[in-house]
Amino acid sequence: MNRRELLKLGGAALAQAAGARSIVRGQSNAHGGLAMQASTPESKADYTLRIAPVEVELDPSHILSTIGYNGTAPGPVLRMREGKTVSVDVINETDTPELVHWHGMLIPPEVDGTEEEGSPLVEPHGRRRFSLTPGPAGSRWYHSHAMAMADLHKGAYSGQFGFVYVDGGIDPGQYDQELFLAIRDWEPFFTANMDDDDDDTHDGPLLEKPAVMNTEPDGLEVGSMTYSINDKALGSGDPIRVREGQRLLIHFLNASAIENRRIALAGHRMRVIAMDGNAVPAPQLVDSIFLGAGERIDAEIEMKNPGIWILGSTEKPIREAGLGVVVEYAGQHMQPQWVDLPKTRWDYTIFGTAASNSPTPQQTIEMTFEKVPGGAGKFNLWLVNGKPYPHDREFVLQQGVRYRLVMRNRTDDAHPMHLHRHLWELREINGKPTAGVMKDTVVVPYYGRAAVDFTANQPGLALFHCHIQQHMDYGFKALFRYA
């Protein structure tokens, strides 16, 4: 199978393909040159992403229409080699400008795919060639970074998302199957009754709860009642077929624009080996995983409990609305089983170490997050240090300096905070210290606090934002600049 054929395949088809690694490993030629070139029909890029309307068949009686990549949503799983420069043609067949962001990659702002950083737009019915050098190795993803505001058909609400796996040349282990599973919600709507899994983020104390609360009524948030893993609702499409004794490597991604989620495989525990694509210092067996919007987890699962099981949301209404996939052992015949789990708190620190191998931070950046209920008309307005985006020159980095970023969440939501083009080391969650967990997105618990360290080693503008699209669109972002 060549790449052109590969790109025609959906993520779901790839996810179901046993031993997908050997099929999808990139064959790209080394390709230097300018970051942006006019692409001509004569020269073919290593990868092509065509943005156009797609149909997503969640199940035979529920087919929705959205915008996606290369005819599917999710788009194809792209395999790239760490450090090997590739060209990517982005062809926009829609009527609105688009941006393709490479989440988790350490690449320059010109190709990062963010308007705030000055990345060029791909104009309606236009095309643009990008050249990027993938890295670091691990599970990254690509998605639209267009603003949506009150248009729930745009940006991250659409089907414009997919995995990009950056191969570091190190065999991660002997797996019988490697799967790429993206958690998604569809058909978003505005609602006054938002329900998500944020309570999982901690069980107190509420370190950042304000002494005086703003009691204005909340603005409308974005909700969904339609879910899938990749492009299929629970019970439709092929199950994940396994045999007793197999080892699975599953790359999970929460590709939702609106919600954090907890996921489990009934009858099995998962061994978390990487977060946001980066190996964790202390892999752990867990009953379930919690994924903020934008986060990834790589987990190993030993198939040693024959039966037919559900992998999906720990919340029954969410599972029944589609967020799951059936895992079927060979030779088993029964209804898919679910097993309820005791409610537990998600704790990043169990995957970390006590002491950091990195230099002590030289400077501290303090950030406070606040919500102004109904402050953006129908919606809430979000503030970083008392102001919505932009912040002029409030966050200016000195190249080479190591920073501690302290994020104080004085709101009643858990926010998945993402810094572009940099890697964070998680150092504290709600007063509990840790080290060694490298991430690009961190869920800051409601009324809670997180601290991360990073080195300013990626010159150029870098966008910092909440990965919930509505929060980002209504103020919850800031630009880091280099002096």
Ligand SMILES: [Cu+2]
């Ligand atoms: Cu948020």
